[in-house]
Amino acid sequence: MRSTTTSASPLPPRQVGEIVYRPRVPHIMFSGYHHQPDATLETSRDLWWHTGDLGYTDEDGYFYFVDRKKDALRRRGENVSSQEVEAVLLTHPAVSAAAAIGVASDLGEQEVMAVVQVADNTELDLKDLFTHCDRSMPHFMVPRYYRLVDAMPATPTGKIRKAALRETGLTDDDWDAEAAGLTPTRHH
Structure with missing residues (x-):
């Protein structure tokens, strides 16, 4: 879980933030939206993939989905x-x-x-x-x-x-x- 204001800052347990991830293996995920470079730039920032989902982790590191960012x-x-x-x-x-x-x-x-x-x-x-x-x-x-x-x-x-x-x-x-x-x- 990462803060929505600082893209690379992990959040403490139970604090809601945007779910972002970074693949560890090259070419494991798609390289962008077809003919939509603006959408690709919006979701892929600072080498992190921004899902648009809000969630949190508990003290054991389990993830919990809260809502879509646009629906919260x-x-x-x-x-x-x-x-x-x-x-x-x-x-x-x-x-x-x-x-x-x-x-x-x-x-x-x-x-x-x-x-x-x-x-x-x-x-x-x-x-x-x-x-x-x-x-x-x-x-x-x-x-x-x-x-x-x-x-x-x-x-x-x-x-x-x-x-x-x-x-x-x-x-x-x-x-x-x-x-x-x-x-x-x-x-x-």
Whole structure:
């Protein structure tokens, strides 16, 4: 694990940074993106390959994936893993697909938004979904905003296109838990 600010500085255990690596054998990995020299330069800096993934190591040297760098959120001084938020959202019986994205906050940094696709023939009460999240995650991870969609924007391989969701940003149709008088109660 390396610091995202200093490309060659190892981080102490449990501190999140970008996963970077350097091959020990020449020509063991590809030499760059086909006809995309800018993308090659962006991911290969200072002889280190920058994966775009965030993670950490434990005291025994085992690696743990946290999130894609572009999908990670920062809310009120806390790092939030979009994948952890999504995992909790997907445990709700009425949710068939979920994405957690960051949206602009009046306080700086970001607020967490949950974009959810409701399972077929199911109704979803957003107050119930908020309570479900509040019971299952630290207060700083509980989404403030919720959006219901009929279908998630997806890549040809079926992966949710979070960039498309982020581009939309907040809309007047998004449900705001705070405006509904709800605040997270569980503290870690």
